Amino acid sequence: MSFILRRLGFYVVTAWVAITLNFLIPRLMPGNPVQVLFSRIKHQISPAAVHAISLAFGLNTSQGLLGQYWSYLDQLFHGNLGVSVTYFPSTVSTVLRTALPWTVALVGVATVLSFVFGTMLGILSAWRRGSRTVDSLLPITAFLSAVPYFWLGLVLLTVFAVELRWLPIAGGYSVDVTPGWTWEFISSALVHGILPAATIVISSIAGWLLGMRNMMITTLAEDYVLLAEAKGLHQRRVLYTYAARNAILPNIASFALSLGFIVGGAILTEIVFSYPGIGYVLFQAVSNNDYPLMQGVFLIITFMVLLANLLADVCYVVLDPRTRESDRR
């Protein structure tokens, strides 16, 4: 348990750093961009909204920086992230709440698929090392790992949506169904999710594959693998029960680092497909200089990544007895 608690402590600190960065960035930027935005929209929105934004950004207040920080934390704690300029009169929290499920579903499913397939392929490519077909895969994975998500999205879109017309071009569901737990809506959402998910899986699979391959090669040379072979155990048993089980741990540990990249790529993928998730919201916010929304998106993405990391840590504890062992001592 102490391992999880330690990680939890770390994530709390990270969340605090992200929150503080979020507070400092608009105040440190040259030319006071928030003030400019504020004067532009001041007369178009209600006094209550003006008040909400000025609280979130600490404008028009006589408070010092520390006082502003406290009222910012207080607002944040009550879920007040200000009002979106793009989606006015919706608040930032409302906009995020509608967009979040889309991103979580898309990125979640795509990441799990990519992890499972990448790891399996990594195991196979390490085992069959030396065979020509497997070794020729390596340059291909290098290529896949370097392909920008959004460009791959554009290519898939052109081929499968524009030219072949097999799949829809944009959006999260077709316009003639209403969101709800109906079969029409779910099937429409699934069909719309195929291309974005494929984009994320194809671009991120190489990372898992290569990581697993490297760890497998290192593990396969261990003495206990040799011993297992010498005992005459079935190849499959040696491969999965002896080598892969040990090699997979670092791959899960590197999840934390990869997730940031995958989420970044997913943001751009959503924009290509006009997918109604967080990434598309961020795009709208950036195009309209909607600073409250932009910062809300940054915070929510960071929190989600931290949460996913915590889940990976729990998996790690379940899979690696050593983390539990140290507790007893």
Add this chain to the structure above:
Amino acid sequence: MSIVVSDVITESEPTTDRPGWIRGVLRSKKVAAGLVIVVFFVLLGLIGPFFVGNPSAGSPDNLAPPSLSHLLGTTQTGQDVFAQLVIGTRVSLAVGLISALLATLIAVAIGLSSALLGGLWDELLSMFTNVFLVIPALPLVIVLAGYLHGAGTLAVALVISLTGWSWTARILRAQTLSLRQRDYILAARAAGESTPRIIAFEILPNEVPLIAAQFLITVLYAILTQAGLAFLGVGSVTTWSWGTMLYWAENAEALSLGAWWWFVPPGLALALLGTGLALLNFGIDEYANPRLRESGLTPRAERRVNRRLLARRGSTS
């Protein structure tokens, strides 16, 4: 856009003859291929711009497919795609190099101080590194660059470097911690060498392969991030880079117009350069971790050799 990170922090044996590792790395086929690709793009970025016309100049042929007068066709306003690609190479490479240089400098400073200072400083610096490792970089860069509206390319490069140092710093810290305990460092210390001298002449030279590998990864990260930012329209949309080309192609709906020659080349260039950098990196990885090398043996033969080695080890000890 996943960056290939291998979590294997191998402790490469300290090398005495420094050109040795360079020769070792160059022998690999993968490295040779990677080198050819990277050198090609560097030359394209350096020399190419002198041979192409103004990338922003329009012409009467709108959306013309590739032909002899326009090697890669034209955009909606008749701009030459090839000229944009060549000029864009220079900008994308420049951003990659500047960001990666800065990020690597930050990483070396933080990673080495963390490992060498130890104690509370180590705790704090490691925490700082790990925090930056977990915070998703692209959203942070977008927020930062979003405020610097219409920011120049240099500002974008700076912002990217601020988010790209943490992985290198972490790896260098681990490597320095392990080097610090080696006999030859202890000997240097006992001989009364000063810490700066030990860092400059004993520790850093042995971390060169590692720093080089991380530098390549960071260049790739920076180039891809800049392309993503430009594609979003963050930063200057009038400076031609591969990302800006994709931004304009997307805005002009090059997709539904079927103008593949507009959006395929910049993405392909990004992916190819990335492949080159990744292949170079494989080579360095294999040098640092000999187990990853292609042995040229079939797996069965290789295991037989391993077994024989094991037997020999058993009989001598």
